Amino acid sequence: MDQVSDHVDFLVIGGGINGTGIARDAAGRGLSVMLCEQGDLAEATSSSSTKLIHGGLRYLEQYEFRLVREALAERERLLRLAPHIIWPLRFVLPHDEGLRPAWLLRLGLFLYDHLSRLRVLPGSESLRLRESDLGAPLQARLTRGFAYSDCWVEDSRLVVLNARDAADRGAEVRTRTRVEAARRSEDGTAWNVRLRDLSTGVTGSVRARAIVNAAGPWVAAILGQTLGLDTRATLRLVKGSHIVVRRLYAGEQAYILQQPDRRIIFAIPYERDFTLIGTTDVAYDGAPGPVTISPEETAYLCACINRSFERQICPADVVWSYSGVRPLYDDAAADASTVTRDYVLDLAAADGAAPVLSVFGGKITTYRRLAEHAMEKLRPYYPGLRPAWTGAAPLPGGDMAGADFETFLARFAAHHPFLAPETARRLARAYGTRAERIVADARGIADLGERFEADLTAAEIAYLRREEWARTAEDILWRRTKLGLRTSAEGLARLERHLAHAEAAA
Structure with missing residues (x-):
């Protein structure tokens, strides 16, 4: 493996939200x-969530x-630190007779409004659904409801931006690289780690003072098979699936729908259409690898929508699922839907040996606090460690000098009038202030190079390859962007050819 470091303070296994968040925090210290x-x-x-920053x-x-x-405190903080990829979303919660009583919903929303001392988003309110545009998409039997606020997040971009900031602060980020084995050194003070570059098959090694095991569904396998350790903490795997259909209703509000099985289902505006x-x-x-939605899950989600919305859907209406x-x-917990979303940090370090910290559980909203707690656990192994810092540091692209997103967008669009309004908005949303690195000194759309669907x-592809570790069409179309929803089979093939040429020329 080319350019393998001989020694690092910190090796993080796992490039999801927890791993990149911890890597960023550590590099900044x-x-x-x-x-x-x-x-x-x-x-x-980390790219398969409901894409919410919420309490x-x-x-x-x-x-x-x-x-x-x-989570509520983090919701407000992250909204300030990444206003390009996180924005407020108003939720409508219909009261469904025979399910949770209205007084219980009202009490829950009162607590939700007051559990956080920070207040940027508007609080909850009662709704007469038949007298409000917010009730228009819903069936006539739903007459009462509530509205409250949470936030939307581009989840996979949140991960990439944490990795980008970690790298900007000196971290070495290696994608498509597997940690094949790790054992403590003879004196126990470090980990000797064998790596394999899965793109080339080349192996290498690194010596690390500590390991953070943030491998998500693979965390137990990393502990037992890769590191040869036991743990008291246990993992419970739960599959979550989503479907995407053509826009069901007008407006930018989301809906949170109660179900007879006591679960809740979200319906959220997505990618404009x-x-x-x-x-x-x-x-x-099963094995913690790629998974797909089952026909039963698709039917369940369609039925959940059909219980509450006037417009009915069926599996044939699904344009994408993940x-x-x-x-x-x-x-x-007996029910998968009630298993805690809290996190547990398991530290294995007997008699002063080099530690390994494993992350169990967690949710995307609290990743930054999880990273701070991880660093507190490891602080005894790093005398003189700098203090926590991520609570006030914008993520890449989020440094808008106090401007809100719409003000920033207006400036960006005015500086680059050749961009179509939707293109300017998409670039500003995805990249924030770093969108300037894509457009640079272009004076017309032709200056951005070959145009794809x-x-x-x-120019955007080159930026994603150079700055964001994108290698494949899937990386670009489904994780760095969601342009896969608007790309045909022919467009995909053309992009793949372009990437192959770019890789060969590199």
């Missing part, structure tokens, strides 16, 4: 960091008050 991900960044669980209203039913309070619906919670005991395996900490250009 002055540690030398290497992150290894066997696939692409956010290739598994978790339904977690109040499980009395997870600490988790909800922490679509509606995202999910998620399922299905116990999973599934992921959530690595939850096993708290012995869905307004993708050679």
Whole structure:
């Protein structure tokens, strides 16, 4: 493997939200960091979420008050630090007779409004659905409801931006690199780690003072097979699936729908022309690799929508679906939907030996706090470690000098008038202030190079390859962007040819 470091302070296994968040935090505290991900960044669980930064209203039913309070505080903080990829979203919660009573919903929303001391988003309110545009898409039987606020996030971009910031602060980020084995050195003070570049098959090694095992669904396998360790913490795998259909309703509001099985399902505006619906919670005991939605899950999600919306859908209406395996900490809950979304950090370091910290569970909203807690666990091994810093540091592209997103977008569009309005908005949303690195000094659309479907250009592709570790068409169309929803088979083939030529010329 080319350019393998001989020694690092910190080796992170796993390029999802927790791994990249911890790598960023550690690099910003002055540690030398290497992150290894066997696939692409956010290739598994972290790109398969419902894409919400939220406190978790339904977690109040499980009395997870600490988790909800922490998540609500993080919701407000992350909104400030990444205003390009995170934005407010208003949710409509219809009251469905025979399910949770209205007083319970009102109480839950009161707690939701007041558990956080920070307040940027508007609070909850009662709705008469038949007298509001927000009730127009819903069936006439639903007459009462509530509205409250949470946030949307481009989940896979959040992962990439954490990795980008970690690299900007000196971390070495290696995608498509597997940690094949690791054992403590003879004196026990470091880990000797064998790596394999899965693109070339070339092996290499690195010596690390500590390992962070943030491998998500693979965390137990890394502990037992790769590191040769046992752990008291156990993992519970739950598959969550989503479907995407053509836009179901007008407006930018989302809906949170109660179900007779006591689960809740979201319907969320998605990529301008679509509606995202999910998620399922299905116990999973297979291999923690790629998973797909089952016909039963698709039928379930369609039925959930059809219970509440006037417009009915069926599996034939699904234009795209995705599934992921959530690595939850096993708290012995009987129902997969009630398993805690809190996290557990398991530190293995006997008699002063080089430590390994494993991450069990967690949710995307609290990743930054999880990273801070991980660093606190490891602080005794790094005397003089710098203090926590990520709570006030914008993510790449989020440094808008106090401007809100719409003000920034107006400036960006005015500086580049040749961009179509939707293209300018998409670039500003995805890249924030770093969109200037793509457009640079272009004076016309032709200066951005070859044009592909869905307004993708050679200049954007070059940026994604250079700055964001994109290698394949899937990396670009489904994780760095969601342009796969607007790309034909012919467009995909053309992009793949372009990438092959670019790789050969590199």
